[in-house]
Amino acid sequence: MTGLAALLTGGVVAAARGLLGLRLRSEIGGVACEVILTEVEAYGGADDPASHAFGGPGNRNASMFGPAGTLYVYRSYGVHWCMNVVTGARGRASAVLLRAGRPLAGEEHMRHRRGRADCLCNGPGRLAQALGVSGEQDGTSLFDGPVWLLTGPAAGGQVVAGPRVGITRAADRPWRFRLILPGG
DNA sequence: ACGAGGATGCTCT
DNA sequence: GAGCATCCTCGTC
Numbered sequence: 001m002t003g004l005a006a007l008l009t010g011g012v013v014a015a016a017r018g019l020l021g022l023r024l025r026s027e028i029g030g031v032a033c034e035v036i037l038t039e040v041e042a043y044g045g046a047d048d049p050a051s052h053a054f055g056g057p058g059n060r061n062a063s064m065f066g067p068a069g070t071l072y073v074y075r076s077y078g079v080h081w082c083m084n085v086v087t088g089a090r091g092r093a094s095a096v097l098l099r100a101g102r103p104l105a106g107e108e109h110m111r112h113r114r115g116r117a118d119c120l121c122n123g124p125g126r127l128a129q130a131l132g133v134s135g136e137q138d139g140t141s142l143f144d145g146p147v148w149l150l151t152g153p154a155a156g157g158q159v160v161a162g163p164r165v166g167i168t169r170a171a172d173r174p175w176r177f178r179l180i181l182p183g184g
Numbered sequence: 185a186c187g188a189g190g191a192t193g194c195t196c197t
Numbered sequence: 198g199a200g201c202a203t204c205c206t207c208g209t210c
Binding site: 041043050051052074076077078079080082084097099119123124125126164165166167168 | 200201202204
C-alpha cells in the first residue's frame with residue numbers, strides 16, 4: 001500500500017489534514033492543470049449530520065460509498081460543482097471536501113475557464129471550475145485519472161483549523177483545515 | 185470593505 | 198415546497 005492509500009483509508013480528519021500540501025492534477029479536455037491543496041474540510045458518514053452520507057446512499061452520493069480514493073463530485077446550489085476525496089473503508093462514506101488550492105501549472109487555462117484573472121482556486125466551486133471538473137468525473141479514481149492525487153513530499157506550512165463553512169448542522173466541529181504556505 | 189440578493193437544479197420531506 | 202458543503206454583482210458606507 002502506498003503512503004497515499006494508507007492516508008486515505010484512515011480516519012477522515014487525519015486524511016483531511018494529510019491532504020493539505022499535496023498536489024492535485026487534472027487532464028481534462030486536452031488540458032493539464034495542477035494545484036497544491038490549501039484548504040479542505042472533513043465530512044464523516046452516519047456519525048456526521050452535516051455529511052451528504054448521513055442519510056444513507058442515494059442517487060447523488062453513490063460514489064461516496066465507493067473505495068477510498070474515489071472522486072465524489074456533486075452540484076452545489078444548482079450552479080457549481082464541488083470535489084471530494086472519498087476516505088475510509090469501503091461503504092463508510094466519509095469524504096474530504098476540496099475547498100481551495102494554489103495554481104502550480106496551467107494557470108492560463110484556469111483563467112480562461114474561470115473567465116477572470118483573479119480568484120481562480122479559492123473556493124470549492126471555483127477550484128472545480130478552474131480544473132475543468134464536473135459531474136462527468138464523479139466516481140472516477142484519483143489514482144487512475146483524469147483527476148489525480150499525486151504522491152510525493154507535501155508542501156510545508158502552518159495548518160489552521162476552524163469550523164466548516166456553509167453548514168447548519170454539526171457546525172461546531174472544527175473540521176476545516178487551511179494550509180498557510182511560507183511567504184503567503 | 186461589507187452586506188444583500190439572485191441564479192439555478194437536485195434531493196428529500 | 199424547502200433547503201442547500203456557492204459565487205457573483207451591485208448597492209451602500
